[in-house]
Amino acid sequence: MSLLVVGSVAYDGVETPHGKVERMLGGAATYIALAASHFSPVRLVGIVGDDFASDDEGILRDHGVDLEGLEKVAGKTFFWKGVYSNDMNDRETITTDLNVLADFNPKLPESYRETPYVLLGNIHPSLQKQVRDQATAPHFVGGDTMNFWIEGTPDELAEAIRGWNFILINDAEARQLSGHYNLRAAAKAIHEMGPETVIIKRGEYGAILFHQGEHFVAPGYLLDDVFDPTGAGDSFAGGFMGYLAEQGVTFGDEAAGLHLRRAMIYGSVMGSFCCEQFGVGRLRALTREQIDKRFEEFRRFTDF
Amino acid sequence: MSLLVVGSVAYDGVETPHGKVERMLGGAATYIALAASHFSPVRLVGIVGDDFASDDEGILRDHGVDLEGLEKVAGKTFFWKGVYSNDMNDRETITTDLNVLADFNPKLPESYRETPYVLLGNIHPSLQKQVRDQATAPHFVGGDTMNFWIEGTPDELAEAIRGWNFILINDAEARQLSGHYNLRAAAKAIHEMGPETVIIKRGEYGAILFHQGEHFVAPGYLLDDVFDPTGAGDSFAGGFMGYLAEQGVTFGDEAAGLHLRRAMIYGSVMGSFCCEQFGVGRLRALTREQIDKRFEEFRRFTDF
Numbered sequence: 001m002s003l004l005v006v007g008s009v010a011y012d013g014v015e016t017p018h019g020k021v022e023r024m025l026g027g028a029a030t031y032i033a034l035a036a037s038h039f040s041p042v043r044l045v046g047i048v049g050d051d052f053a054s055d056d057e058g059i060l061r062d063h064g065v066d067l068e069g070l071e072k073v074a075g076k077t078f079f080w081k082g083v084y085s086n087d088m089n090d091r092e093t094i095t096t097d098l099n100v101l102a103d104f105n106p107k108l109p110e111s112y113r114e115t116p117y118v119l120l121g122n123i124h125p126s127l128q129k130q131v132r133d134q135a136t137a138p139h140f141v142g143g144d145t146m147n148f149w150i151e152g153t154p155d156e157l158a159e160a161i162r163g164w165n166f167i168l169i170n171d172a173e174a175r176q177l178s179g180h181y182n183l184r185a186a187a188k189a190i191h192e193m194g195p196e197t198v199i200i201k202r203g204e205y206g207a208i209l210f211h212q213g214e215h216f217v218a219p220g221y222l223l224d225d226v227f228d229p230t231g232a233g234d235s236f237a238g239g240f241m242g243y244l245a246e247q248g249v250t251f252g253d254e255a256a257g258l259h260l261r262r263a264m265i266y267g268s269v270m271g272s273f274c275c276e277q278f279g280v281g282r283l284r285a286l287t288r289e290q291i292d293k294r295f296e297e298f299r300r301f302t303d304f
Numbered sequence: 305m306s307l308l309v310v311g312s313v314a315y316d317g318v319e320t321p322h323g324k325v326e327r328m329l330g331g332a333a334t335y336i337a338l339a340a341s342h343f344s345p346v347r348l349v350g351i352v353g354d355d356f357a358s359d360d361e362g363i364l365r366d367h368g369v370d371l372e373g374l375e376k377v378a379g380k381t382f383f384w385k386g387v388y389s390n391d392m393n394d395r396e397t398i399t400t401d402l403n404v405l406a407d408f409n410p411k412l413p414e415s416y417r418e419t420p421y422v423l424l425g426n427i428h429p430s431l432q433k434q435v436r437d438q439a440t441a442p443h444f445v446g447g448d449t450m451n452f453w454i455e456g457t458p459d460e461l462a463e464a465i466r467g468w469n470f471i472l473i474n475d476a477e478a479r480q481l482s483g484h485y486n487l488r489a490a491a492k493a494i495h496e497m498g499p500e501t502v503i504i505k506r507g508e509y510g511a512i513l514f515h516q517g518e519h520f521v522a523p524g525y526l527l528d529d530v531f532d533p534t535g536a537g538d539s540f541a542g543g544f545m546g547y548l549a550e551q552g553v554t555f556g557d558e559a560a561g562l563h564l565r566r567a568m569i570y571g572s573v574m575g576s577f578c579c580e581q582f583g584v585g586r587l588r589a590l591t592r593e594q595i596d597k598r599f600e601e602f603r604r605f606t607d608f
Contacts, residue, residue: 086485087485181390181391182527182528182529182530183526184526184527184528185528202509205506205509206523208526214604214605215526215605216605216606216607216608217523217524217526217605217606218608219510219521219523220521222487222488222512222519222521223486223488224486224488224489225486226486258608261607261608262608264608265608298608299608300518301518301519301520301521302520302521302606303520303565304520304522304562304565304566304568304569304602304603
């Protein structure tokens with residue numbers, strides 16, 4: 001089944017201990033779409049400027065991403081630049097030029113409206129709500145958020161996530177949003193804000209799924225080398241939702257719990273691949289065979 | 305089979321956000337012995353002063369811990385005092401009074417010498433070596449260390465661990481000892497220093513086993529509340545080795561890998577219980593049924 005994705009399509013400048021790239025294709029929706037495209041058809045909603053290169057559009061099209069919802073307007077594409085610390089656990093944002101994203105007013109093409117799986121990438125919560133409200137038959141809908149919205153637009157965020165089936169959030173932000181340090185308590189509090197399913201991401205340590213009173217701990221993959229962690233969280237989201245859409249998982253049915261767990265592992269697989277090269281390099285070159293091979297690796301290193 | 309444990313037997317003063325205890329039974333060997341005692345007979349080597357209370361000795365005896373190797377001398381028992389940060393991820397040492405531990409010269413009673421499983425708790429590496437050299441038939445021997453010895457006595461540490469089958473070490477210390485940030489690379493470098501099996505502890509995130517070119521990721525247990533993390537790493541070590549001794553695991557045989565993985569989970573189980581009360585409170589009150597129930601919980605929250 002199809003997956004609707006909204007979020008930023010961007011150019012990124014990234015510096016890590018392994019090197020420096022001045023300008024490359026990036027943005028939450030780009031990483032999500034490319035990761036998810038290995039599993040299911042993706043419909044993208046976003047905005048770019050007239051500087052958006054046809055080669056970059058080609059990268060998305062080559063992965064079968066539907067770009068009818070990618071608006072192209074006069075001006076410059078959103079630009080972000082960041083520098084990672086030596087251990088890659090911290091990053092400093094050098095530049096955030098919203099450019100055309102500042103006036104983004106997402107409208108779903110008619111052909112997108114009935115998409116059953118909806119993933120709202122990290123943008124202003126009011127825009128997330130606007131997209132969600134235009135979807136006429138969402139079966140499973142949720143999204144990502146960040147400290148910027150938790151601090152800056154708490155009411156809009158609360159309003160947005162009330163209608164979500166799931167939320168993806170990192171551990172520090174889960175603590176911030178809920179006011180609880182303990183992750184079980186944080187997940188419970190966030191659950192009471194709306195989402196029945198709460199996924200807390202822990203960077204290199206993996207992620208935890210809280211669903212129907214149970215939890216599932218997905219470990220992080222031990223990479224030989226982390227080249228560029230940019231987009232890893234979005235790639236996780238893409239693998240997670242791409243797998244659920246591929247399987248056509250019906251929530252409420254008994255098998256949903258097991259599918260969600262496997263989706264967590266596919267998310268972890270895609271997040272780990274993402275870090276192996278700069279930008280979307282690794283996500284572009286992947287085959288489904290490589291993805292499934294790493295999924296089986298997760299079985300091997302967690303089996304007891 | 306029996307397990308030989310050497311390490312500090314101490315009094316601890318601990319302050320956490322949940323409360324404060326001025327003086328209670330502690331020390332690496334105490335936590336290891338109590339955790340391991342739920343699995344196998346334990347023989348303890350240590351030293352205490354004449355202030356060591358018979359009630360505290362009784363706690364160890366009640367768990368069947370053999371105290372023939374616990375030397376009692378004139379003077380005061382080792383005392384440590386620490387305060388934990390609000391999130392419990394950091395602790396500040398307020399007091400370290402070595403007292404009788406300063407002149408510890410461990411001698412194995414005759415009845416201890418043929419113990420097949422040997423766990424060298426965190427003490428001066430020369431003392432660890434001294435104990436190991438007195439064991440006449442060690443089948444599986446290894447230990448713990450810390451930044452203090454990595455920085456202060458690197459040559460003695462290198463000399464000690466050369467003869468170990470396994471090493472338990474936390475992630476920051478593994479990086480320090482190996483000079484590698486990446487944990488795969490760190491484990492490989494440490495492996496080349498002697499131990500064929502390397503266990504890297506990651507606090508609340510669990511631990512990783514590196515063994516014969518494979519690795520296994522044990523997740524941390526999500527506690528509802530962490531009361532006092534003191535001794536959690538030692539309880540992990542005790543659960544890990546206690547289980548291996550109980551099973552009489554023979555290294556080199558094919559099933560060893562699977563047993564090591566299960567030992568990692570039993571270690572995690574014991575470490576998680578340890579945090580639920582101040583000091584050794586929770587370890588004392590545990591039943592094997594509760595331990596096995598939590599082991600099964602680990603299966604449930606990792607299964608996909």
